[in-house]
Amino acid sequence: MKLEIKNITKNFNNKTAVHNFSMEVQAGECVGLIGPNGAGKSTLIKIISDIIHPSSGAVFLNGKKITDMKKEIGYLPQYPNFFPWMTAFETLMFMGELSGMKKEALKKEIPLLLTKVGLKEDRNARVRTFSGGMKQRLGIAQALLHKPSLIVMDEPVSSLDPIGRREVINIIQAIKKDTTILLSTHILNDAEDICERFVIIKDGQKIEDTKKEALLNKHSRNSILMEITSASLSWLEIVKGLDYVKGAEAVGTTVKIEVDNILVNKNMLLASALENNVDILKFEVDNDTLEEIFLKLVV
Ligand code: ADP
Numbered sequence: 561m562k563l564e565i566k567n568i569t570k571n572f573n574n575k576t577a578v579h580n581f582s583m584e585v586q587a588g589e590c591v592g593l594i595g596p597n598g599a600g601k602s603t604l605i606k607i608i609s610d611i612i613h614p615s616s617g618a619v620f621l622n623g624k625k626i627t628d629m630k631k632e633i634g635y636l637p638q639y640p641n642f643f644p645w646m647t648a649f650e651t652l653m654f655m656g657e658l659s660g661m662k663k664e665a666l667k668k669e670i671p672l673l674l675t676k677v678g679l680k681e682d683r684n685a686r687v688r689t690f691s692g693g694m695k696q697r698l699g700i701a702q703a704l705l706h707k708p709s710l711i712v713m714d715e716p717v718s719s720l721d722p723i724g725r726r727e728v729i730n731i732i733q734a735i736k737k738d739t740t741i742l743l744s745t746h747i748l749n750d751a752e753d754i755c756e757r758f759v760i761i762k763d764g765q766k767i768e769d770t771k772k773e774a775l776l777n778k779h780s781r782n783s784i785l786m787e788i789t790s791a792s793l794s795w796l797e798i799v800k801g802l803d804y805v806k807g808a809e810a811v812g813t814t815v816k817i818e819v820d821n822i823l824v825n826k827n828m829l830l831a832s833a834l835e836n837n838v839d840i841l842k843f844e845v846d847n848d849t850l851e852e853i854f855l856k857l858v859v
């Protein structure tokens with residue numbers, strides 16, 4: 561599985577929802593498409609799922625145009641629509657037949673899927689009685705029905721309460737093991753719990769494509785916070801003399817040390833502390849949180 565999104569632009573009348581957006585997703589990845597409301601996430605996801613067509617650019621799966629590869633993609637819309645009077649089983653049967661699957665295959669596949677998304681006990685309950693989390697899990701089952709190699713989910717957890725959110729995240733964690741995932745969210749925390757790679761979109765354009773650690777490092781404040789015993793505070797004079805240290809100060813036994821390059825210097829600093837028998841109670845890189853970074857990038 562390899563998904564290639566190449567120079568996608570989508571205009572609605574005179575509004576550009578997505579602008580020259582490119583990215584690739586490799587087999588086995590779980591990618592979070594993150595951006596505030598109106599950033600263009602749903603538009604891009606619908607283009608990837610071949611629900612709408614781009615104004616320019618193209619999407620390829622395994623080198624072939626997406627229109628010919630629809631069977632390989634499972635799509636969970638932001639607002640999945642079900643018939644409230646149908647049961648969970650009937651819903652999947654109906655959707656499966658609609659997408660051209662054989663009844664016999666469906667009868668075998670649906671119970672396995674309902675188990676997978678934790679709805680086995682509710683198979684004969686009507687969707688009308690389902691919680692938000694249950695509906696979302698049914699939507700995931702529907703998206704997985706034809707065994708796609710890629711599942712694309714539009715804000716799968718954003719509208720859920722904490723319990724529903726946890727239920728759905730657990731299911732996504734489980735399907736992650738054998739399906740490539742692209743999901744969107746406007747809540748960084750959601751992506752942080754599920755994905756390793758973040759693609760940040762703002763005003764229809766890609767502004768970041770990075771791994772969690774790289775994002776944290778890139779926005780690092782290049783400083784280290786340490787907690788050491790008061791007997792060790794004299795080490796600070798040595799620290800101030802190190803050529804890669806830009807500044808060091810202590811408030812009580814909390815020491816803040818600013819360095820040139822956090823990636824290279826943090827271990828050097830730690831080595832110096834050990835060499836000088838500093839009694840370390842705490843050693844941490846003083847990073848912005850992901851939430852702070854996200855807000856800086858998109859607001
Ligand atoms: P997101 O999912 O990130 O919230 P959308 O992709 O839904 O963003 O929307 C991106 C922009 O495109 C928004 O400004 C939205 O108003 C506009 N837009 C989306 N769909 C349409 C449409 N069918 N017609 C006109 N404008 C649209």
Ligand code: MG
Pocket residue numbers: 601602603638714715
């Ligand atoms: Mg949306």
